[in-house]
Amino acid sequence: MRYLDENANGFIDAIEYTTLEWKGEQEINEKLVRRVSLLELADENEKKAIDMCELIDPRVDAKPCGWKVATWDGKPLTADDFEGTPNKEIYDTMMLLYANTAEAMWRSAMQLYKTAKDYGLNKSENARTAWQPPTTKEGLAQLKEIGTPVGYAQLLNAKGLRDKYHNGYWLRELVFADFLAHSGLDKRALQKLYYTGRMDELCDFIRANSPSTREGE
Secondary structure, three states, X not given: OEEEOOOOOOOOOEEEEEEEEEOOOOOEEEEEEEEEEXXXXXXXXXXXXXXXXXXXXXXXXXXOOOOOHHHOOOOOOOHHHHOOOOOHHHHHHHHHHHHHHHHHHHHHHHHHHHHHHHOOOOOOOOOOOOOOOOOOHHHHHOOXXXXXXXXXXXXXXXXXXXXXXXXXXXXXXXXXXXXHHHOOOOHHHHHHHHHOOOHHHHHHHHHHHOHHHHHHO
């Protein structure tokens, strides 16, 4: 997956889904699977704003605490490393941002999954398990292809914030792929709602326009 900023305004506005196959040290076979451009999905009155979002400024008014990379032991930083320094507030702000982002990712992923399940669109849920990279040097040396998850049954549980962010990201992508492939609804409308983060509206659109809903009216 490649994220692009085609209008150079500092915000991502295009995504390319590709497959890559290594045929040798220098030769790579690349195939474009799907490309989405927010600028192409935008109406005329949205051209300048469809790819923009609110910026988050984590800065606080804190004086330098004397911490230096040169004296860092290389271990992950924890709250204890900043305790008693002005920068503890910055650390807490970043950790809160991470927690809120992970929780929001997971919440929206489960929202999409529930909608898919309610309307029988979770067709790929039990497809083959996610691709796992080799862990040995020999396996890495023989690696010819890098894949992404296909099924998503293994992503439906999360033990912590890291899982909520990672599993939530892939769960959203894979459930949405099922929406595109099996809902029979306008792909332009689906993509516009999904890639601008309007998950509530996306689920409402599925509910209002799915064949099962129309048949029940």
